[in-house]
Amino acid sequence: MPKSTLVRAICVLCVSSWLAALVQGQEIPQGELVKYTFDQSKIFPGTTREVSIYIPRQYDPATPACLYVNQDGVQYKAPEVFDELIHKGEMPVTIGVFVTPGVVKATSDQALPRYNRSFEYDGLGDGYARFLLEELLPDVETKRATDGRAIKLSKKGNDRAIGGASSGAICAFTAAWERPDSFRRVFSAVGTYVGLRGGHSYSTLIRKYEPKPIRIFLEDGSNDLNIYAGDWWTANQAMERSLTFAGYEVTHEWGEGGHNAEAATKLFPAAMRWLWKDWPAEVKAGPGSPQLQELLIPGEDWKLVGEGYxxxxxxxxxxxxxxxxxxxxxxxxxxxxxxxxxxxxxxxxxxxxxxxxxxxxxxxxxxxxxxxxxxxxxxxxxxxxxxxxxxxxxxxxxxxxxxxxxxxxxxxxxxxxxxxxxxxxxxxxxxxxxxxxxxxxxxxxxxxxxxxxxxxxxxxxxxxxxxxxxxxxxxxxxxxxxxxxxxxxxxxxxxxxxxxxxxxxxxxxxxxxxxxxxxxxxxxxxxxxxxxxxxxxxxxxxxxxxxxxxxxxVKVKGANGWDAPNKPTTPRL
Incomplete structure (x- = not known):
């Protein structure tokens, strides 16, 4: 190889190594965490909780940021992960809201507080989603970065992700399930889809409901909990099979870990890349079960006939x-x-x-x-x-x-x-x-x-x-x-x-x-x-x-009482 060619190759190698080093952490812009206490909830009255807001350096208030909400506060080294992925362009400019579960303080040192975690996280229904959308997130938008930047969050569900581990994971899924207009990307680690407060129903309901536009990343290990409420390992697999059956965008990472955040922390960057892949393309709903496909016409949605009654x-x-x-x-x-x-x-x-x-x-x-x-x-x-x-x-x-x-x-x-x-x-x-x-x-x-x-x-x-x-x-x-x-x-x-x-x-x-x-x-x-x-x-x-x-x-026709009776075919028993 000529000496000039070798020198050029060495120079290119040096530049490539330097660029790789930059991307791997050196010179990566670092966001900041703004922390405060929220104690003004009416949906969960009397509760106090800690909130940490991650604000990336690249965030410009002129453009509302994407959002990631995480239950149980800051986990998975999320701020560092966001710094790197935003810098690489592997996820959009995203503000993170990390919130702990509510606690109703004790009346004295001789009494216990009321710990709201299972009530807020494990229960089905729209309570926690409403808490986020009606109370916490509007309050977050009243805060500012230390340099004075106002916080403005996108209101589009396609621009919002939510995640958590254990009860925080089912809480994240429930928020998206109840309000896919506001959350469409879900990170679920060792999710509690068992019989604590009805979570075991999800693997059945997912199969029956008309699909919702949700993308979900599931993680669990074979040594997860197996206790009075159920088997976490089999419950997470049942969730994945139901989501696949109904045509959802779902992927998973199964391992041998237990009920902890060790595996989730390792794979969190990959999970975020997958959840935000091809953004801003819309997360779309799948076709649904064969039974739904017998009834519904693809692309045929509801139409408003009249309102104001x-x-x-x-x-x-x-x-x-x-x-x-x-x-x-x-x-x-x-x-x-x-x-x-x-x-x-x-x-x-x-x-x-x-x-x-x-x-x-x-x-x-x-x-x-x-x-x-x-x-x-x-x-x-x-x-x-x-x-x-x-x-x-x-x-x-x-x-x-x-x-x-x-x-x-x-x-x-x-x-x-x-x-x-x-x-x-x-x-x-x-x-x-x-x-x-x-x-x-x-x-x-x-x-x-x-x-x-x-x-x-x-x-x-x-x-x-x-x-x-x-x-x-x-x-x-x-x-x-x-x-x-x-x-x-x-x-x-x-x-x-x-x-x-x-x-x-x-x-x-x-x-x-x-x-x-x-x-x-x-x-x-x-x-x-x-x-x-x-x-x-x-x-x-x-x-x-x-x-x-x-x-x-729809694909089927109604039977009318005034019409001549007709005998349907014998159903599958």
Whole structure:
């Protein structure tokens, strides 16, 4: 090799070594930690906690920073890792918020504090996410770096990550699960997905829910805890298998470690690279389970039909596929036109509630104001069908027989299910539910389904020729949110394949005929009281959701009570 070429090679090698040294830690800009105490929570009243804010040197307040939240304070040498990865361009400019769990201080030195860690971290529900979004993070944005830089955080979920170990890990996942609009990247080390406060349910719920846009990195070791609450090692593997089954972006690092942060600290840089890879490209939701894919159309999302109502209920569809619904609080009934617009049908519905069309084309409705069942003709004229009780929901069969639920509104009166024959005779056909609510018939009209809102059950009855009911059974087993004692099951509809769609606190829970929840489909605002299938082909869901009504086109068609019965195929047992 010529001497000049050798010299050039040595020079290039020296420069490369110098650049590598810079990247490996020498001359890497170092961020700072700003520490303070937060004690103003109303969501977790009386708690005090320590907060450390990492502010990278590269941060410019002119551009809101990405965010990483970590439970249990500073771990995994995170500030040093962030310094290096931000310097290398392997993660965006990110402000870290490291927060310890809340403690309610003892009243004296003779008493123990109340330690909130398990309550805040292990519990399901949106409490901790709300604490971050409504209380802590707004407070963080009131602080400044030592050089005076204001703290401005991006509000986009795609720009936010959250992580932790053990209970802090399930807490991170729960925050993203509840609020993927605010957190979409999750780091989970030795996660506590076991039976401390319901975390063991996640591996089941993930499989059933319509997928959420979350990317998650899981770490655990075969020597993790195996105690009264469960087996951490198998629980983490169950999480990974469920996330994969549902089509989530998930990766994992399994080892032989125990319940500690040793492995997490070693792999934290790689985890951060993976979580932030291809940013700012959006983290997207996967396709979901095969059962969901049988129902939902890719790319077809919810659409707003109308808003600004007091409380919507009673969606019903006529033979032309036109949908009608009630604004119970305003005492009005509305019609969704074929163009998708909403127009008033009744200016005074007499506080109409649950309703359904009959085979004669009339709209049968429970009138809460008069405690009657009314039949409205297309011109808006009504006729009394039955009176003497305040109905909740109803269904009309293909012969004109009507089943009506009467919950026992004041909490002391008994709950009833009424049957009104095509000739107008009224009789009680069931009692004993806590709060009878939604009601529908199976596609072959041999079974009646009634929601008991104040439990997690929907009952099944066999319909007899005279309209009476036999073989009553607690049948459909529903999921209940952590924040409630019951499912809040309300309106019910069947599709023509025999699935039962139930409006609940968690969204639409879709069951197979044997009574098992296959899918859970949330609505955009987290509320749903009732549903129907409308449109020309009865393949568009219409859901009443508090002050709004939403629609969504699906792959299946609704079974209508006024239509001729049809027998679905035998389900898998």
């Amino acid at each position: 007091k409380f919507t209920e009673g969606p019903a569809v006529n033979a032309n596929g036109q949908v009608f619904f009630n604004d119970v609080g305003a005492g009005k009934t509305y019609q969704v036109t074929s163009e998708g617009t909403v127009k008033e049908f009744l200016g005074n519905s007499k506080r109409g509630d649950g309703q359904a069309f009959g085979p004669d084309g009339r709209l049968y409705a429970n009138a809460g104001e008069t405690s009657q069942v009314l039949a409205w003709d297309p011109s808006g004229q009504s006729k009394v069908i039955a009176d003497g009780f305040r109905g909740n929901d109803l269904v009309v069969n293909h012969q004109g027989g009507i089943y009506v639920t009467n919950p026992g509104w004041n909490g002391t009166d008994p709950s009833h299910v009424y049957y009104i024959s095509p000739t107008g005779e009224k009789k009680v056909v069931d009692t004993g539910l806590k709060f009878s609510n939604g009601v529908c018939l199976s596609p072959d009209q041999s079974l009646l389904y009634v929601a008991d809102s104040r439990t997690h059950w929907v009952y099944s009855y066999q319909v007899q020729p005279d309209g009476s009911l036999n073989h009553k059974q607690k049948y459909f087993h529903l999921h209940v949110p952590d924040s409630a004692e019951d499912s809040g099951a309300d309106g019910i509809r069947c599709d023509r394949d025999g699935r039962v769609w139930i409006a609940t606190r968690l969204g639409l829970q879709v069951c197979d005929q044997p009574g098992r929840v296959n899918c859970i489909i949330p609505t955009p605002n987290g509320k749903v009281s009732n549903l129907t299938f409308g449109g020309e082909n009865f393949d568009t869901l219409y859901c009443t959701c508090g002050d709004r009504v939403y629609s969504r086109k």
